[in-house]
Amino acid sequence: MESLISIECFVRSAEAGSFAEAARRLGLTPAAVGKNVARLESNLGVRLFLRSTRRLTLTEAGERFLAEVSGGLASIQSAVANLASSQGQPAGTLKVSMGMAFGRDYILPLLGEFLTRYPAILPDWHFENRPVDLIGEGFDAAIGGGFELPQGVIARELGPAHRVLLASPGYLASRPAVQSPADLQQHDGILIRSPQTGRVRSWALRTRDDRLATLDLRLRMTMTDPEAACHAAMQGLGITLVSTVHALPHLQRGTLVRVLPDWYVDTGSLVLYFSAQKLLPAKTRAFIDFIVEQFRAQKLAERFSANWRPAS
Incomplete structure (x- = not known):
């Protein structure tokens, strides 16, 4: 089972088009975001991004994976946010x-x-x-x-x-x-x-x-x-x-x-x-x-x- 942070790093990198911008939004280092995405690709056995010096581009598999997980990620994050309350x-x-x-x-x-x-x-x-x-x-x-x-x-x-x-x-x-x-x-x-x-x-x-x-x-x-x-x-x-x-x-x-x-x-x-x-x-x-x-x-x-x- 993939960790939530690896999936979130992938989703935010896809939205931003770069590990650096995704890292800024997540409060992580670009290296940490890149490692999480690489770990996810390794575990899934597919390449999710085509990398260049300027920008990340989703592969066909990456586009399909993004469409399937992004909605579920938002629901999980909302559920966690609603539980993370002080005395209700x-x-x-x-x-x-x-x-x-x-x-x-x-x-x-x-x-x-x-x-x-x-x-x-x-x-x-x-x-x-x-x-x-x-x-x-x-x-x-x-x-x-x-x-x-x-x-x-x-x-x-x-x-x-x-x-x-x-x-x-x-x-x-x-x-x-x-x-x-x-x-x-x-x-x-x-x-x-x-x-x-x-x-x-x-x-x-x-x-x-x-x-x-x-x-x-x-x-x-x-x-x-x-x-x-x-x-x-x-x-x-x-x-x-x-x-x-x-x-x-x-x-x-x-x-x-x-x-x-x-x-x-x-x-x-x-x-x-x-x-x-x-x-x-x-x-x-x-x-x-x-x-x-x-x-x-x-x-x-x-x-x-x-x-x-x-x-x-």
């Missing part, structure tokens, strides 16, 4: 990815209550503005929005992913009035460049009653971080377009104000996503239920809508 409570390291500003402003303040409820869970939270590969990078869950989710994940909708136009009061006071989307052509734009693609995406503005218009700002500068774009806007350098997640703290402080408040960009939904496995670890289920509960209690879905107006 969810336990273990909880690896979650979330956006930097979003995580800091909305999720981190919940940490104390979460740990009070689940003291045996060890948070390993990563703050980064990018979609992650849950299985390949070993994440239990992630929160994000405005991008297409890959196959093999389940998403719980947390709220809308809307983007709004912002500028400083000083900038608007010194420039031509913005009364319609057409007026934006006369204004400097602080635009967001995708750190993944390097492109500045074109957006369509809309209203609650489904009127549409083109977003046409005069490009003045680009940023890869929406929080940096907000800070540039605070200096009176132009108008920026950021998610309501980033906009709310600035709007509440009055450092930035909405430009064309009836218009916004709809990029879909803000979601909490996790692996579509039948046996979800108790720690992951606890986190999902807690976040959904807190979003409902704090009415964050309503606040993240571009159509929300605070009570005066």
